[in-house]
Amino acid sequence: MDQLKRQAAARALEDVRDGMQLGLGTGSTAKHFVELLGERVRAGLKVIGVPTSEATRLDAIRCGVPLTTLDEIDHLDITVDGADEIDPELNLIKGGGGALLREKIVAAASDRMIVIADDTKWVPTLGGFPLPVEVIPFGLGATRRAIEKAFAECGVSGQMAVRNGKDGHVFVTDGGHWILDAQLEKIEDPARLATALSAIPGVVEHGLFIGLASSAVLAGGEGIRVIERRKPKGD
Numbered sequence: 001m002d003q004l005k006r007q008a009a010a011r012a013l014e015d016v017r018d019g020m021q022l023g024l025g026t027g028s029t030a031k032h033f034v035e036l037l038g039e040r041v042r043a044g045l046k047v048i049g050v051p052t053s054e055a056t057r058l059d060a061i062r063c064g065v066p067l068t069t070l071d072e073i074d075h076l077d078i079t080v081d082g083a084d085e086i087d088p089e090l091n092l093i094k095g096g097g098g099a100l101l102r103e104k105i106v107a108a109a110s111d112r113m114i115v116i117a118d119d120t121k122w123v124p125t126l127g128g129f130p131l132p133v134e135v136i137p138f139g140l141g142a143t144r145r146a147i148e149k150a151f152a153e154c155g156v157s158g159q160m161a162v163r164n165g166k167d168g169h170v171f172v173t174d175g176g177h178w179i180l181d182a183q184l185e186k187i188e189d190p191a192r193l194a195t196a197l198s199a200i201p202g203v204v205e206h207g208l209f210i211g212l213a214s215s216a217v218l219a220g221g222e223g224i225r226v227i228e229r230r231k232p233k234g235d
């Protein structure tokens with residue numbers, strides 16, 4: 001599986017040109033991209049990156065990839081990031097590693113987002129992977145009830161739990177927030193659910209990435225498949 005992730009990362013790297021400003025994703029697949037990019041940088045490629053998490057920032061530094069911020073530059077050419085699920089419209093569930101907020105800010109600031117994954121992430125309908133919803137700890141009970149109401153209005157339901165870290169304590173995101181993971185099984189209308197969740201006070205962000213991915217590079221036993229998004233970015 002790790003080999004497949006690396007192959008997808010290597011394919012995305014073929015789109016990177018000298019002088020590009022890149023969004024650097026988070027997770028085990030995006031980590032391969034950062035490592036491969038580092039090799040190219042050491043061989044003379046001139047790029048600059050914006051990391052989507054503290055973990056990726058440290059990886060990029062270790063690999064020698066020069067970094068900047070979205071305060072210092074006004075756009076990114078390409079963001080390369082992994083995903084937890086990808087549907088045929090290239091809508092995504094992200095946030096399995098807790099980096100969804102910075103990932104979405106960076107993807108939205110990019111001309112193109114290339115999603116890299118092994119082909120087990122490709123699904124007909126999103127929802128098998130628990131949907132991460134990043135929340136402010138204050139008023140959590142009220143936020144939870146509002147999320148449940150939004151789920152009901154959007155025709156989905158399922159258990160929701162505060163995410164714990166490996167140490168057994170509540171997982172805290174890079175932004176200092178908590179994550180609720182919702183087991184929804186099938187999200188028939190992800191765009192509607194995304195809009196409903198974004199309207200709830202106390203919800204900082206959610207893991208539905210709608211209309212952000214430009215293409216997906218899927219690596220599987222049969223080789224690599226590149227799927228281009230049909231509609232323009234943002235639609």
Ligand SMILES: O=C[C@H](O)[C@H](O)[C@H](O)COP(=O)(O)O
Pocket residue numbers: 025026027028029030081082083084093094095096097098099100103
């Ligand atoms: O918060 C984490 C990110 O959204 C990751 O890109 C996503 O969880 C996929 O990670 P991985 O490549 O490790 O499966």
